[in-house]
Amino acid sequence: MLQLTDSPPRPSLSSIEEAYELCRQVTAKYSKTFYMGTLLMAPAKRRAIWAIYLWCRRTDELVDGPQAQFTNEKTLDRWESQLESVFAGCPVDDEDVALVDTLEKFPLDIQPFRDMIAGQRMDLHRNRYETFQDLELYCYRVAGTVGLMSTTVMGVDTELYTAPWHPKDPIDPTPQAVALGIANQLTNILRDVGEDARRGRIYLPLEDLAQFHYTEADLMAGVVDDRWRALMAFEIDRARHYYAEAEAGISQLSPDARWPVWAALDLYRQILDVIEENGYDVFSRRAYVPSLRKLTTLPGALLKARVF
Structure with a gap:
């Protein structure tokens, strides 16, 4: 402790x-x-x-x-x-x-660190989230903040803006960094549904469960049916939108940071692919990306870092 x-x-x-x-x-x-x-x-x-x-x-x-x-x-x-x-x-x-x-x-600024502690305070008092807006705030505090911390370390490529045809001031990539943190946290939530349920926690918004006519009791029982698969497909699509938003900021980072960030994004996003491949069963099967598959991701991430 x-x-x-x-x-x-x-x-x-x-x-x-x-x-x-x-x-x-x-x-x-x-x-x-x-x-x-x-x-x-x-x-x-x-x-x-x-x-x-x-x-x-x-x-x-x-x-x-x-x-x-x-x-x-x-x-x-x-x-x-x-x-x-x-x-x-x-x-x-x-x-x-x-x-x-x-x-x-x-x-580094202290505020993102304080915000993360505020996210832990949410976990002290809440084990359900009624709306996605509520969950998004939680995801920002416990993971979007990591994007803010990391971007300061990664650095911004100011040389992009020395040419006369570029804007005078660098584009701030921190909104995209926050989006990547939220995407990662949503991925964690989807991967860990079963584990969280065993601790009495449901992070999926209750309004989403209601939309797909899937109940808390179903989730606690680990029911995998058409309702669950449709719900998970909906949540995975939302997470992928955050990953897509995050991509736009990588080109603004220092050149030596682009490959690792692309790699981290692509590697973590593949967890969503594995959830799909597992038939959306996150109750009895843990979604993980095999080591060989991780290694084969790196060349593609390097190409993106050099081209985009």
């Missing part, structure tokens, strides 16, 4: 190299698809993304981890105070060391 205390930092914390290695190990263990994309980045950016990932994972585990039953509003208040300490350059524990170093190298 994360130890959130008001005590001062320990006198001896991990070295920067040790902290980044911890971040790498956690990313590689818990997000294999995402980790593969980070390996295509420049070393400094890759390490920064690992540090951000670990902070995001620790934040998520406060509500969804093995000790989540002990988490309350005060826990999240203390976690937000620890975040402020990190942004002030004062790491509290070993994992913070890498993020403090990342903040020294990249001008």
Whole structure:
């Protein structure tokens, strides 16, 4: 369990190299698809993304981890105070060391981090979402924020705008980065329907269930029929629209960031394909992209990075 205390930092914390290695190990263990994309980045950016990932994972585990039953509003208040300490350059524990170093190298804003904590507060008090608008806010807070954090690390290609026929000011790719985060979170939700149901959670909007005449009881029982398949096809189409929106921003990123972002997008989007191939059964079959299929995705992502 994360130890959130008001005590001062320990006198001896991990070295920067040790902290980044911890971040790498956690990313590689818990997000294999995402980790593969980070390996295509420049070393400094890759390490920064690992540090951000670990902070995001620790934040998520406060509500969804093995000790989540002990988490309350005060826990999240203390976690937000620890975040402020990190942004002030004062790491509290070993994992913070890498993020403090990342903040020294990249001008990250604290607000997306605070917004993510606000998303965890939603999870404390809600296990249903009536409308997609409600769910979209949740997806922004817990995942769209990652797009904002990551874009700062990736950087924008200002050289695109040195030619006289280009606009004077660079196009801001952050809306597309947020869209990619939302797309990824919607993909997670669709992949994890069965797992979430076993925890008493339904993230699919209840208005969507009603539209397809599929009930909460059906979902809890893992019913896969024509109603469910139509509902899932509808939700997958929505997620793909967010991926399509996200694509438009990749060309605005620094050249060394385009291939890993295209790769991460294509790899994660393929989870939706696997859900379809599994007949929309997300109750008894977990959708994952095989390693060989991931590898064959990389050349296409590289071509997109160079052409688009």
